[in-house]
Protein backbone atom coordinates (compact mmCIF):
# COMPACT_ATOMS: atom_id res chain seq x y z
CA UNK A 1 0.00 0.00 0.00
CA UNK A 2 1.78 3.07 -1.29
CA UNK A 3 5.41 3.04 -2.26
CA UNK A 4 8.15 5.51 -1.35
CA UNK A 5 11.45 6.12 -3.08
CA UNK A 6 13.97 8.82 -2.27
CA UNK A 7 17.38 9.46 -3.78
CA UNK A 8 20.42 11.63 -3.22
CA UNK A 9 23.66 11.46 -5.17
CA UNK A 10 25.48 12.84 -8.15
CA UNK A 11 23.11 11.84 -10.97
CA UNK A 12 19.79 13.33 -12.06
CA UNK A 13 17.31 11.97 -9.54
CA UNK A 14 14.05 11.97 -11.52
CA UNK A 15 14.76 9.05 -13.91
CA UNK A 16 15.83 6.85 -11.01
CA UNK A 17 12.91 7.89 -8.86
CA UNK A 18 10.54 6.97 -11.72
CA UNK A 19 12.27 3.62 -12.20
CA UNK A 20 12.02 2.94 -8.45
CA UNK A 21 8.34 3.84 -8.51
CA UNK A 22 7.82 1.52 -11.49
CA UNK A 23 9.13 -1.33 -9.35
CA UNK A 24 6.79 -0.35 -6.52
CA UNK A 25 3.73 0.48 -8.57
CA UNK A 26 2.08 -2.81 -7.57
CA UNK A 27 1.85 -1.43 -4.04
CA UNK A 28 -0.43 1.43 -5.02
CA UNK A 29 -1.39 2.86 -8.33
CA UNK A 30 -4.12 5.46 -8.12
CA UNK A 31 -1.75 8.43 -8.41
CA UNK A 32 1.95 9.18 -8.21
CA UNK A 33 4.33 12.08 -7.82
CA UNK A 34 7.94 13.18 -7.44
CA UNK A 35 9.70 16.22 -6.02
CA UNK A 36 13.32 17.07 -6.77
CA UNK A 37 15.60 19.78 -5.46
CA UNK A 38 17.85 21.50 -7.97
CA UNK A 39 20.91 23.12 -6.43
CA UNK A 40 21.36 26.71 -7.66
CA UNK A 41 24.63 28.64 -8.05
CA UNK A 42 24.82 30.81 -4.95
CA UNK A 43 27.92 32.92 -5.35
CA UNK A 44 29.58 31.64 -2.19
CA UNK A 45 26.64 32.06 0.19
CA UNK A 46 24.59 29.31 1.80
CA UNK A 47 23.51 26.65 -0.72
CA UNK A 48 20.13 27.24 -2.25
CA UNK A 49 17.88 25.17 -4.37
CA UNK A 50 14.68 25.10 -6.38
CA UNK A 51 12.00 22.53 -5.68
CA UNK A 52 10.24 20.90 -8.64
CA UNK A 53 7.11 18.89 -7.95
CA UNK A 54 5.18 16.80 -10.49
CA UNK A 55 2.07 14.74 -9.77
CA UNK A 56 -0.42 12.82 -11.87
CA UNK A 57 -3.61 10.93 -11.20
CA UNK A 58 -3.78 7.29 -12.31
CA UNK A 59 -0.96 5.01 -13.36
CA UNK A 60 2.71 5.90 -13.29
CA UNK A 61 2.68 6.28 -17.08
CA UNK A 62 0.85 9.58 -16.60
CA UNK A 63 3.53 10.90 -14.27
CA UNK A 64 6.29 9.76 -16.61
CA UNK A 65 4.60 11.58 -19.50
CA UNK A 66 4.39 14.73 -17.38
CA UNK A 67 8.07 14.48 -16.48
CA UNK A 68 8.97 14.03 -20.16
CA UNK A 69 7.12 17.28 -20.93
CA UNK A 70 8.17 19.38 -17.95
CA UNK A 71 11.32 17.79 -16.49
CA UNK A 72 12.37 17.97 -12.84
CA UNK A 73 16.04 18.76 -12.37
CA UNK A 74 18.12 17.97 -9.31
CA UNK A 75 20.30 15.30 -7.75
CA UNK A 76 18.06 14.80 -4.76
CA UNK A 77 14.40 13.88 -4.69
CA UNK A 78 11.48 11.88 -3.35
CA UNK A 79 8.72 9.92 -5.05
CA UNK A 80 5.51 8.20 -4.13
CA UNK A 81 2.94 5.89 -5.65
CA UNK A 82 -0.36 6.05 -3.83
CA UNK A 83 -3.21 3.84 -2.66
CA UNK A 84 -5.77 6.29 -1.31
CA UNK A 85 -6.63 6.21 2.39
CA UNK A 86 -7.48 9.84 3.19
CA UNK A 87 -8.89 11.76 0.26
CA UNK A 88 -9.95 10.58 -3.18
CA UNK A 89 -7.40 9.42 -5.74
CA UNK A 90 -7.05 12.86 -7.33
CA UNK A 91 -4.00 14.84 -8.32
CA UNK A 92 -4.30 17.28 -5.43
CA UNK A 93 -4.23 14.36 -2.98
CA UNK A 94 -1.22 12.71 -4.65
CA UNK A 95 2.12 12.95 -2.83
CA UNK A 96 4.52 14.75 -2.44
CA UNK A 97 2.76 17.33 -0.30
CA UNK A 98 4.28 20.77 0.08
CA UNK A 99 4.35 23.48 2.72
CA UNK A 100 2.74 26.87 2.00
CA UNK A 101 5.93 28.31 0.44
CA UNK A 102 6.38 25.33 -1.90
CA UNK A 103 9.95 24.85 -0.67
CA UNK A 104 9.53 21.73 1.41
CA UNK A 105 8.11 18.41 0.17
CA UNK A 106 7.08 15.22 2.00
CA UNK A 107 6.01 11.73 0.95
CA UNK A 108 4.49 9.39 3.50
CA UNK A 109 3.28 5.77 3.74
CA UNK A 110 0.91 4.90 6.53
CA UNK A 111 -1.57 6.95 8.52
CA UNK A 112 -1.18 9.98 10.74
CA UNK A 113 -3.95 9.14 13.17
CA UNK A 114 -4.15 12.56 14.83
CA UNK A 115 -4.11 14.49 11.56
CA UNK A 116 -7.53 16.06 12.22
CA UNK A 117 -6.54 17.77 15.43
CA UNK A 118 -3.20 18.84 13.90
CA UNK A 119 -5.00 20.23 10.85
CA UNK A 120 -7.39 22.21 13.05
CA UNK A 121 -4.49 23.66 15.02
CA UNK A 122 -2.65 24.64 11.86
CA UNK A 123 -5.79 26.08 10.25
CA UNK A 124 -6.42 28.15 13.38
CA UNK A 125 -2.96 29.62 12.81
CA UNK A 126 -3.85 30.52 9.23
CA UNK A 127 -2.39 27.56 7.31
CA UNK A 128 -4.25 26.82 4.06
CA UNK A 129 -4.54 23.13 3.12
CA UNK A 130 -4.56 22.05 -0.52
CA UNK A 131 -5.43 18.36 -0.08
CA UNK A 132 -7.69 16.11 1.97
CA UNK A 133 -4.80 13.91 3.07
CA UNK A 134 -3.48 13.17 6.53
CA UNK A 135 0.06 13.65 5.19
CA UNK A 136 -0.26 17.36 4.42
CA UNK A 137 -0.01 18.29 8.10
CA UNK A 138 3.64 17.16 8.03
CA UNK A 139 5.11 19.73 5.58
CA UNK A 140 3.18 22.50 7.35
CA UNK A 141 4.42 21.42 10.78
CA UNK A 142 7.97 21.14 9.45
CA UNK A 143 7.83 24.54 7.78
CA UNK A 144 6.69 26.17 11.01
CA UNK A 145 9.41 24.46 12.98
CA UNK A 146 12.07 25.45 10.43
CA UNK A 147 10.81 29.04 10.49
CA UNK A 148 11.09 29.13 14.26
CA UNK A 149 14.61 27.62 14.20
CA UNK A 150 15.71 30.07 11.51
CA UNK A 151 14.38 32.97 13.58
CA UNK A 152 16.36 31.70 16.55
CA UNK A 153 19.42 32.22 14.35
CA UNK A 154 20.29 28.62 13.47
CA UNK A 155 22.33 28.02 10.36
CA UNK A 156 20.23 26.90 7.40
CA UNK A 157 21.67 23.53 6.45
CA UNK A 158 21.03 19.79 6.30
CA UNK A 159 21.37 19.46 10.07
CA UNK A 160 18.58 21.98 10.55
CA UNK A 161 16.23 19.92 8.39
CA UNK A 162 17.14 16.82 10.38
CA UNK A 163 16.51 18.65 13.64
CA UNK A 164 13.12 19.93 12.48
CA UNK A 165 12.06 16.41 11.49
CA UNK A 166 13.23 15.01 14.83
CA UNK A 167 11.24 17.67 16.66
CA UNK A 168 8.06 17.25 14.62
CA UNK A 169 7.90 13.42 14.66
CA UNK A 170 6.79 13.16 18.30
CA UNK A 171 3.70 15.21 17.35
CA UNK A 172 2.59 12.54 14.88
CA UNK A 173 0.56 9.54 16.06
CA UNK A 174 0.25 6.43 13.94
CA UNK A 175 2.38 4.16 11.81
CA UNK A 176 4.31 5.75 8.98
CA UNK A 177 7.43 5.99 6.86
CA UNK A 178 8.33 9.34 5.33
CA UNK A 179 10.91 11.21 3.29
CA UNK A 180 11.50 14.97 3.20
CA UNK A 181 13.42 17.35 0.93
CA UNK A 182 13.86 21.10 1.36
CA UNK A 183 14.88 23.65 -1.27
CA UNK A 184 17.06 25.49 1.26
CA UNK A 185 19.18 22.37 1.89
CA UNK A 186 19.59 20.93 -1.63
CA UNK A 187 22.17 18.36 -0.50
CA UNK A 188 19.99 16.74 2.17
CA UNK A 189 17.34 14.09 2.34
CA UNK A 190 15.72 13.13 5.64
CA UNK A 191 13.85 9.84 6.06
CA UNK A 192 12.11 8.32 9.06
CA UNK A 193 10.06 5.29 9.96
CA UNK A 194 7.68 4.19 12.66
CA UNK A 195 6.00 0.80 12.18
CA UNK A 196 6.17 1.01 8.40
CA UNK A 197 9.04 -0.37 6.34
CA UNK A 198 11.86 1.75 4.95
CA UNK A 199 15.22 0.56 3.66
CA UNK A 200 18.29 2.53 2.63
CA UNK A 201 20.28 1.28 -0.35
CA UNK A 202 23.97 2.20 -0.49
CA UNK A 203 25.22 2.90 -4.02
CA UNK A 204 28.46 4.47 -5.22
CA UNK A 205 28.27 8.08 -4.17
CA UNK A 206 24.52 7.90 -3.92
CA UNK A 207 21.83 6.58 -1.61
CA UNK A 208 18.40 5.33 -2.48
CA UNK A 209 15.75 4.86 0.14
CA UNK A 210 12.60 2.82 -0.52
CA UNK A 211 9.70 1.19 1.23
CA UNK A 212 10.35 -2.18 -0.41
CA UNK A 213 13.22 -4.15 -1.92
CA UNK A 214 12.19 -4.24 -5.62
CA UNK A 215 12.95 -0.50 -5.88
CA UNK A 216 16.43 -1.15 -4.50
CA UNK A 217 17.33 -4.40 -6.25
CA UNK A 218 18.22 -2.78 -9.61
CA UNK A 219 20.21 -0.05 -7.82
CA UNK A 220 22.31 -1.83 -5.22
CA UNK A 221 22.52 -5.05 -3.25
CA UNK A 222 23.89 -3.33 -0.13
CA UNK A 223 21.06 -2.26 2.11
CA UNK A 224 20.46 -0.87 5.54
CA UNK A 225 16.93 -1.65 6.76
CA UNK A 226 15.79 1.12 9.11
CA UNK A 227 14.46 0.14 12.50
CA UNK A 228 11.40 1.42 14.25
CA UNK A 229 11.64 5.03 15.35
CA UNK A 230 14.83 5.72 13.41
CA UNK A 231 15.52 8.91 11.47
CA UNK A 232 18.29 9.24 8.89
CA UNK A 233 19.97 12.19 7.23
CA UNK A 234 21.30 11.25 3.81
CA UNK A 235 23.76 13.48 1.96
CA UNK A 236 25.98 12.62 -1.02
CA UNK A 237 28.73 12.06 1.55
CA UNK A 238 27.06 9.54 3.79
CA UNK A 239 24.31 8.45 6.17
CA UNK A 240 23.70 9.68 9.68
CA UNK A 241 21.32 7.36 11.50
CA UNK A 242 19.57 8.29 14.76
CA UNK A 243 17.30 6.33 17.06
CA UNK A 244 13.98 7.57 18.43
CA UNK A 245 15.69 9.35 21.31
CA UNK A 246 18.01 11.21 18.97
CA UNK A 247 21.18 9.21 19.67
CA UNK A 248 23.50 8.44 16.76
CA UNK A 249 23.34 4.75 15.76
CA UNK A 250 25.97 2.74 13.86
CA UNK A 251 24.90 -0.45 12.09
CA UNK A 252 26.49 -2.51 9.36
CA UNK A 253 24.56 -2.85 6.10
CA UNK A 254 23.41 -6.24 4.87
CA UNK A 255 23.25 -7.82 1.42
CA UNK A 256 20.19 -8.55 -0.68
CA UNK A 257 20.78 -12.03 -2.05
CA UNK A 258 19.23 -14.01 -4.92
CA UNK A 259 16.98 -12.78 -7.69
CA UNK A 260 13.78 -13.00 -5.67
CA UNK A 261 13.82 -9.26 -5.13
CA UNK A 262 13.67 -8.44 -8.82
CA UNK A 263 10.25 -7.98 -10.38
CA UNK A 264 10.47 -9.41 -13.93
CA UNK A 265 7.45 -10.56 -15.96
CA UNK A 266 9.55 -12.75 -18.27
CA UNK A 267 7.48 -13.68 -21.34
CA UNK A 268 4.17 -13.84 -19.48
CA UNK A 269 1.37 -11.42 -20.25
CA UNK A 270 0.82 -10.66 -16.57
CA UNK A 271 2.73 -11.11 -13.34
CA UNK A 272 -0.21 -13.06 -11.95
CA UNK A 273 0.03 -15.67 -14.71
CA UNK A 274 3.79 -15.89 -14.27
CA UNK A 275 3.36 -16.38 -10.54
CA UNK A 276 0.73 -19.10 -11.03
CA UNK A 277 3.24 -20.86 -13.29
CA UNK A 278 5.96 -20.47 -10.65
CA UNK A 279 4.09 -22.61 -8.13
CA UNK A 280 5.75 -25.91 -9.12
CA UNK A 281 9.05 -24.16 -8.36
CA UNK A 282 7.71 -22.85 -5.03
CA UNK A 283 6.75 -26.43 -4.16
CA UNK A 284 10.06 -27.88 -5.40
CA UNK A 285 12.05 -25.47 -3.23
CA UNK A 286 9.88 -26.25 -0.24
CA UNK A 287 10.22 -30.01 -0.73
CA UNK A 288 13.99 -29.70 -1.12
CA UNK A 289 14.29 -27.60 2.03
CA UNK A 290 11.85 -29.30 4.35
CA UNK A 291 11.33 -32.91 3.30
CA UNK A 292 14.78 -34.44 3.60
CA UNK A 293 15.17 -38.16 2.87
CA UNK A 294 14.79 -40.33 5.95
CA UNK A 295 12.74 -37.82 7.97
CA UNK A 296 9.10 -36.87 8.09
CA UNK A 297 9.68 -33.12 7.95
CA UNK A 298 12.38 -30.63 8.92
CA UNK A 299 11.35 -27.06 9.67
CA UNK A 300 13.86 -24.44 10.81
CA UNK A 301 12.00 -23.76 14.07
CA UNK A 302 13.06 -23.96 17.71
CA UNK A 303 11.54 -26.70 19.82
CA UNK A 304 10.09 -23.85 21.91
CA UNK A 305 7.48 -23.39 19.16
CA UNK A 306 6.04 -26.87 19.71
CA UNK A 307 6.83 -27.72 23.29
CA UNK A 308 3.73 -28.12 25.47
CA UNK A 309 1.36 -26.42 23.01
CA UNK A 310 -2.25 -27.30 23.80
CA UNK A 311 -4.10 -24.99 21.42
CA UNK A 312 -3.33 -22.86 18.39
CA UNK A 313 -4.92 -19.63 17.23
CA UNK A 314 -4.22 -18.18 13.80
CA UNK A 315 -4.66 -14.51 12.85
CA UNK A 316 -4.74 -13.51 9.21
CA UNK A 317 -6.63 -11.60 6.50
CA UNK A 318 -7.88 -12.37 3.00
CA UNK A 319 -6.07 -15.11 1.13
CA UNK A 320 -3.72 -15.68 4.05
CA UNK A 321 -6.77 -16.43 6.16
CA UNK A 322 -7.89 -19.06 3.67
CA UNK A 323 -4.47 -20.70 3.91
CA UNK A 324 -4.87 -20.55 7.69
CA UNK A 325 -8.22 -22.33 7.45
CA UNK A 326 -6.66 -25.19 5.50
CA UNK A 327 -3.90 -25.09 8.12
CA UNK A 328 -6.39 -25.35 10.97
CA UNK A 329 -7.98 -28.37 9.31
CA UNK A 330 -4.57 -30.03 9.06
CA UNK A 331 -3.49 -29.12 12.59
CA UNK A 332 -6.69 -30.62 13.97
CA UNK A 333 -7.19 -33.59 11.64
CA UNK A 334 -3.53 -34.58 11.20
CA UNK A 335 -1.91 -33.46 14.45
CA UNK A 336 -4.90 -33.32 16.80
CA UNK A 337 -4.20 -29.79 18.08
CA UNK A 338 -7.38 -27.71 18.59
CA UNK A 339 -6.99 -24.71 16.30
CA UNK A 340 -9.07 -21.59 15.70
CA UNK A 341 -8.70 -19.10 12.86
CA UNK A 342 -9.61 -15.44 13.35
CA UNK A 343 -9.98 -12.51 11.01
CA UNK A 344 -7.12 -10.39 12.32
CA UNK A 345 -9.26 -7.27 11.83
CA UNK A 346 -11.92 -8.67 14.19
CA UNK A 347 -9.67 -10.32 16.75
CA UNK A 348 -8.31 -7.09 18.16
CA UNK A 349 -11.73 -5.79 19.12
CA UNK A 350 -13.23 -9.05 20.39
CA UNK A 351 -10.38 -11.27 21.58
CA UNK A 352 -11.33 -14.64 23.03
CA UNK A 353 -10.65 -15.25 26.74
CA UNK A 354 -7.00 -16.13 27.28
CA UNK A 355 -6.16 -19.85 27.32
CA UNK A 356 -2.88 -21.29 28.56
CA UNK A 357 -0.21 -23.04 26.44
CA UNK A 358 -1.38 -21.29 23.29
CA UNK A 359 0.65 -20.91 20.13
CA UNK A 360 -0.41 -17.80 18.20
CA UNK A 361 0.37 -17.83 14.48
CA UNK A 362 0.24 -14.72 12.31
CA UNK A 363 0.01 -15.42 8.58
CA UNK A 364 0.81 -12.60 6.18
CA UNK A 365 2.70 -12.91 2.92
CA UNK A 366 3.78 -9.26 3.02
CA UNK A 367 4.51 -9.25 6.73
CA UNK A 368 3.13 -5.70 6.75
CA UNK A 369 -0.65 -6.11 6.96
CA UNK A 370 -1.66 -3.60 9.62
CA UNK A 371 -4.67 -5.60 10.85
CA UNK A 372 -2.56 -8.70 11.39
CA UNK A 373 0.30 -6.84 13.04
CA UNK A 374 -2.07 -4.94 15.34
CA UNK A 375 -3.87 -8.13 16.39
CA UNK A 376 -0.57 -9.92 17.07
CA UNK A 377 0.75 -6.96 19.05
CA UNK A 378 -2.40 -6.83 21.13
CA UNK A 379 -2.22 -10.55 21.85
CA UNK A 380 1.46 -10.34 22.74
CA UNK A 381 0.86 -7.46 25.15
CA UNK A 382 -2.13 -8.96 26.95
CA UNK A 383 -0.23 -12.22 27.44
CA UNK A 384 2.85 -10.38 28.71
CA UNK A 385 0.66 -8.52 31.21
CA UNK A 386 -0.86 -11.76 32.50
CA UNK A 387 2.25 -12.82 34.41
CA UNK A 388 1.55 -16.58 34.62
CA UNK A 389 4.19 -18.38 32.47
CA UNK A 390 1.49 -20.75 31.13
CA UNK A 391 -0.03 -17.70 29.39
CA UNK A 392 3.24 -16.21 28.11
CA UNK A 393 3.17 -15.19 24.44
CA UNK A 394 4.47 -17.79 22.02
CA UNK A 395 4.24 -16.27 18.56
CA UNK A 396 5.06 -17.69 15.16
CA UNK A 397 4.89 -15.73 11.90
CA UNK A 398 4.39 -17.36 8.50
CA UNK A 399 5.51 -14.93 5.80
CA UNK A 400 7.21 -14.43 2.48
CA UNK A 401 9.10 -11.45 3.89
CA UNK A 402 11.09 -12.47 6.97
CA UNK A 403 12.71 -9.02 6.99
CA UNK A 404 9.29 -7.36 7.36
CA UNK A 405 7.64 -5.79 10.40
CA UNK A 406 6.21 -9.23 11.25
CA UNK A 407 9.77 -10.57 11.41
CA UNK A 408 10.60 -7.97 14.00
CA UNK A 409 7.41 -8.48 15.98
CA UNK A 410 7.37 -12.22 16.59
CA UNK A 411 10.15 -14.40 17.94
CA UNK A 412 9.75 -17.28 15.47
CA UNK A 413 9.39 -17.02 11.69
CA UNK A 414 8.63 -19.60 9.05
CA UNK A 415 9.78 -18.17 5.72
CA UNK A 416 7.69 -19.51 2.84
CA UNK A 417 10.46 -18.50 0.41
CA UNK A 418 8.17 -17.97 -2.58
CA UNK A 419 10.19 -15.07 -4.04
CA UNK A 420 8.73 -11.67 -4.80
CA UNK A 421 5.06 -11.67 -5.76
CA UNK A 422 4.04 -8.65 -7.80
CA UNK A 423 0.50 -9.53 -8.92
CA UNK A 424 -1.85 -8.00 -6.38
CA UNK A 425 -3.85 -11.22 -6.21
CA UNK A 426 -1.86 -13.65 -4.08
CA UNK A 427 -1.14 -16.99 -5.80
CA UNK A 428 2.29 -18.49 -5.26
CA UNK A 429 2.47 -17.05 -1.76
CA UNK A 430 -0.79 -18.88 -1.00
CA UNK A 431 0.87 -22.08 -2.18
CA UNK A 432 3.83 -21.29 0.07
CA UNK A 433 1.54 -20.66 3.04
CA UNK A 434 -0.31 -23.94 2.46
CA UNK A 435 2.98 -25.80 2.35
CA UNK A 436 4.11 -24.15 5.57
CA UNK A 437 0.98 -25.51 7.25
CA UNK A 438 1.57 -29.01 5.87
CA UNK A 439 5.02 -28.81 7.40
CA UNK A 440 3.72 -27.57 10.74
CA UNK A 441 0.96 -30.18 10.93
CA UNK A 442 3.44 -32.97 10.19
CA UNK A 443 5.90 -31.59 12.75
CA UNK A 444 3.22 -31.39 15.45
CA UNK A 445 1.88 -34.85 14.56
CA UNK A 446 5.35 -36.33 14.88
CA UNK A 447 6.00 -34.71 18.26
CA UNK A 448 2.61 -35.56 19.70
CA UNK A 449 2.97 -39.18 18.61
CA UNK A 450 6.41 -39.32 20.25
CA UNK A 451 4.87 -37.91 23.45
CA UNK A 452 2.14 -40.58 23.40
CA UNK A 453 -0.54 -38.01 22.60
CA UNK A 454 -1.77 -39.48 19.31
CA UNK A 455 -5.56 -39.50 19.26
CA UNK A 456 -7.60 -42.32 17.73
CA UNK A 457 -8.83 -41.64 14.21
CA UNK A 458 -5.92 -39.41 13.22
CA UNK A 459 -3.52 -40.52 10.45
CA UNK A 460 -1.00 -43.08 11.70
CA UNK A 461 2.70 -43.00 10.93
CA UNK A 462 2.20 -45.04 7.74
CA UNK A 463 -0.29 -42.54 6.33
CA UNK A 464 1.92 -39.63 7.32
CA UNK A 465 4.83 -41.23 5.46
CA UNK A 466 2.55 -41.77 2.46
CA UNK A 467 1.54 -38.08 2.61
CA UNK A 468 5.18 -37.07 2.62
CA UNK A 469 5.87 -39.36 -0.35
CA UNK A 470 3.03 -37.69 -2.27
CA UNK A 471 4.25 -34.25 -1.25
CA UNK A 472 7.57 -35.10 -2.88
CA UNK A 473 5.67 -35.68 -6.13
CA UNK A 474 3.85 -32.37 -5.81
CA UNK A 475 6.14 -30.21 -8.02
CA UNK A 476 5.68 -32.58 -10.98
CA UNK A 477 1.91 -32.84 -10.40
CA UNK A 478 1.62 -29.07 -10.21
CA UNK A 479 3.66 -28.59 -13.36
CA UNK A 480 1.33 -30.79 -15.39
CA UNK A 481 -1.78 -29.31 -13.79
CA UNK A 482 -0.83 -25.67 -14.34
CA UNK A 483 -0.04 -26.29 -18.01
CA UNK A 484 -3.22 -28.29 -18.63
CA UNK A 485 -5.58 -25.97 -16.74
CA UNK A 486 -4.05 -22.83 -18.21
CA UNK A 487 -5.28 -24.02 -21.61
CA UNK A 488 -8.63 -25.32 -20.34
CA UNK A 489 -9.44 -22.18 -18.33
CA UNK A 490 -8.49 -19.92 -21.25
CA UNK A 491 -11.03 -21.82 -23.37
CA UNK A 492 -13.66 -21.61 -20.64
CA UNK A 493 -13.30 -17.88 -20.01
CA UNK A 494 -15.48 -16.76 -22.92
CA UNK A 495 -18.49 -18.46 -21.26
CA UNK A 496 -18.27 -15.85 -18.49
CA UNK A 497 -18.53 -12.77 -20.71
CA UNK A 498 -21.93 -11.74 -19.30
CA UNK A 499 -21.73 -13.51 -15.96
CA UNK A 500 -22.56 -11.41 -12.91
CA UNK A 501 -22.53 -13.99 -10.10
CA UNK A 502 -20.61 -17.20 -9.51
CA UNK A 503 -20.95 -19.66 -6.63
CA UNK A 504 -17.98 -21.75 -5.48
CA UNK A 505 -18.74 -24.87 -3.46
CA UNK A 506 -16.41 -27.04 -1.41
CA UNK A 507 -16.52 -29.02 1.79
CA UNK A 508 -14.10 -30.05 4.49
CA UNK A 509 -10.53 -29.21 3.63
CA UNK A 510 -11.66 -27.73 0.31
CA UNK A 511 -14.17 -25.28 1.75
CA UNK A 512 -11.41 -22.63 2.21
CA UNK A 513 -10.36 -23.28 -1.40
CA UNK A 514 -13.92 -22.50 -2.56
CA UNK A 515 -13.67 -19.23 -0.63
CA UNK A 516 -10.28 -18.54 -2.17
CA UNK A 517 -11.71 -19.19 -5.65
CA UNK A 518 -14.48 -16.67 -4.97
CA UNK A 519 -12.05 -14.09 -3.56
CA UNK A 520 -9.71 -14.38 -6.55
CA UNK A 521 -12.60 -13.95 -8.99
CA UNK A 522 -14.00 -10.92 -7.13
CA UNK A 523 -10.63 -9.23 -6.85
CA UNK A 524 -9.54 -9.30 -10.45
CA UNK A 525 -12.69 -9.74 -12.57
CA UNK A 526 -15.11 -7.68 -10.39
CA UNK A 527 -17.69 -10.46 -10.77
CA UNK A 528 -19.69 -11.08 -7.64
CA UNK A 529 -18.76 -14.49 -6.23
CA UNK A 530 -19.48 -16.45 -3.06
CA UNK A 531 -17.59 -19.36 -1.60
CA UNK A 532 -19.86 -21.68 0.38
CA UNK A 533 -19.58 -24.95 2.22
CA UNK A 534 -21.56 -27.09 -0.23
CA UNK A 535 -23.87 -28.46 2.48
CA UNK A 536 -25.01 -24.95 3.40
CA UNK A 537 -26.45 -24.21 -0.06
CA UNK A 538 -29.84 -25.64 0.76
CA UNK A 539 -30.07 -23.37 3.82
CA UNK A 540 -30.48 -20.23 1.76
CA UNK A 541 -28.03 -19.47 -1.04
CA UNK A 542 -29.67 -22.01 -3.35
CA UNK A 543 -32.33 -19.34 -3.90
CA UNK A 544 -29.75 -17.44 -5.99
CA UNK A 545 -29.33 -20.20 -8.54
CA UNK A 546 -30.65 -20.17 -12.09
CA UNK A 547 -29.22 -20.70 -15.56
CA UNK A 548 -27.26 -17.43 -15.37
CA UNK A 549 -25.28 -18.38 -12.25
CA UNK A 550 -22.39 -20.79 -12.86
CA UNK A 551 -21.48 -23.06 -9.94
CA UNK A 552 -17.90 -24.22 -9.50
CA UNK A 553 -17.87 -27.33 -7.36
CA UNK A 554 -14.76 -28.87 -5.83
CA UNK A 555 -15.29 -32.61 -5.46
CA UNK A 556 -12.36 -34.83 -4.54
CA UNK A 557 -12.50 -38.45 -3.42
CA UNK A 558 -12.46 -38.79 0.35
CA UNK A 559 -14.72 -38.11 3.30
CA UNK A 560 -17.19 -35.78 1.55
CA UNK A 561 -16.98 -36.78 -2.13
CA UNK A 562 -20.52 -38.19 -2.41
CA UNK A 563 -21.94 -35.36 -0.33
CA UNK A 564 -20.42 -32.71 -2.60
CA UNK A 565 -21.70 -34.52 -5.69
CA UNK A 566 -25.22 -34.57 -4.19
CA UNK A 567 -24.96 -30.84 -3.47
CA UNK A 568 -23.86 -30.31 -7.08
CA UNK A 569 -26.93 -32.28 -8.25
CA UNK A 570 -29.12 -29.89 -6.22
CA UNK A 571 -27.57 -26.97 -8.11
CA UNK A 572 -27.98 -28.73 -11.45
CA UNK A 573 -31.69 -29.24 -10.73
CA UNK A 574 -31.93 -25.40 -10.57
CA UNK A 575 -30.44 -25.13 -14.09
CA UNK A 576 -27.09 -23.82 -12.84
CA UNK A 577 -24.15 -24.41 -15.21
CA UNK A 578 -21.90 -26.78 -13.29
CA UNK A 579 -18.12 -26.65 -13.48
CA UNK A 580 -16.48 -29.51 -11.64
CA UNK A 581 -12.99 -29.41 -10.17
CA UNK A 582 -12.78 -33.14 -9.73
CA UNK A 583 -11.16 -36.31 -11.07
CA UNK A 584 -12.45 -37.66 -14.40
CA UNK A 585 -14.60 -40.65 -13.49
CA UNK A 586 -18.21 -41.82 -13.99
CA UNK A 587 -19.28 -40.03 -10.78
CA UNK A 588 -18.24 -36.67 -12.15
CA UNK A 589 -20.09 -36.94 -15.45
CA UNK A 590 -22.84 -34.74 -14.01
CA UNK A 591 -20.65 -31.66 -14.52
CA UNK A 592 -21.24 -29.60 -17.66
CA UNK A 593 -17.53 -28.86 -17.73
CA UNK A 594 -14.82 -30.75 -15.91
CA UNK A 595 -11.48 -29.30 -14.86
CA UNK A 596 -9.88 -32.68 -14.17
CA UNK A 597 -7.56 -33.40 -11.26
CA UNK A 598 -5.24 -36.30 -10.53
CA UNK A 599 -6.27 -38.30 -7.46
CA UNK A 600 -4.17 -37.66 -4.36
CA UNK A 601 -4.82 -38.16 -0.65
CA UNK A 602 -7.76 -35.89 0.19
CA UNK A 603 -5.59 -34.16 2.80
CA UNK A 604 -3.29 -32.94 0.02
CA UNK A 605 -6.02 -31.98 -2.42
CA UNK A 606 -6.11 -28.19 -1.66
CA UNK A 607 -2.61 -27.94 -3.14
CA UNK A 608 -4.13 -29.02 -6.46
CA UNK A 609 -7.70 -27.71 -6.34
CA UNK A 610 -6.48 -24.13 -5.92
CA UNK A 611 -4.80 -24.17 -9.36
CA UNK A 612 -8.04 -24.13 -11.42
CA UNK A 613 -9.43 -21.48 -9.02
CA UNK A 614 -6.50 -19.18 -9.80
CA UNK A 615 -6.42 -19.88 -13.54
CA UNK A 616 -10.17 -19.54 -14.00
CA UNK A 617 -10.17 -16.13 -12.30
CA UNK A 618 -7.11 -15.07 -14.23
CA UNK A 619 -8.50 -15.99 -17.64
CA UNK A 620 -11.96 -14.56 -16.96
CA UNK A 621 -10.39 -11.22 -15.95
CA UNK A 622 -7.88 -11.24 -18.82
CA UNK A 623 -10.67 -12.12 -21.29
CA UNK A 624 -12.59 -9.08 -20.04
CA UNK A 625 -9.53 -6.96 -20.78
CA UNK A 626 -9.06 -6.01 -17.12
CA UNK A 627 -5.85 -4.94 -15.45
CA UNK A 628 -5.16 -8.26 -13.77
CA UNK A 629 -2.01 -7.24 -11.90
CA UNK A 630 -3.36 -3.97 -10.58
CA UNK A 631 -7.09 -4.41 -9.97
CA UNK A 632 -9.09 -1.39 -8.95
CA UNK A 633 -9.13 -0.29 -5.30
CA UNK A 634 -6.63 -2.94 -4.16
CA UNK A 635 -3.05 -2.85 -2.99
CA UNK A 636 -0.48 -5.56 -2.50
CA UNK A 637 0.19 -4.81 1.08
CA UNK A 638 -2.49 -3.24 3.23
CA UNK A 639 -0.58 -1.19 5.77
CA UNK A 640 -3.59 0.65 7.21
CA UNK A 641 -6.22 -0.76 9.54
Ligand code: F6R
Pocket residue numbers: 317318319320321363364365366367368369372424425426427519520523636637638
Ligand atom coordinates in the same frame (compact mmCIF):
# COMPACT_ATOMS: atom_id res chain seq x y z
C1 F6R B 1 -5.87 -11.73 -2.05
C2 F6R B 1 -5.01 -10.82 -1.37
C3 F6R B 1 -5.46 -10.23 -0.07
C4 F6R B 1 -4.38 -10.53 0.96
C5 F6R B 1 -4.68 -9.83 2.30
C6 F6R B 1 -3.64 -10.18 3.34
O1 F6R B 1 -5.37 -12.09 -3.30
O2 F6R B 1 -3.95 -10.57 -1.81
O3 F6R B 1 -6.69 -10.74 0.35
O4 F6R B 1 -4.32 -11.91 1.14
O5 F6R B 1 -4.69 -8.45 2.10
O6 F6R B 1 -2.37 -9.85 2.89
P1 F6R B 1 -1.09 -10.41 3.59
O7 F6R B 1 -0.98 -11.85 3.27
O8 F6R B 1 0.04 -9.62 3.02
O9 F6R B 1 -1.27 -10.19 5.05
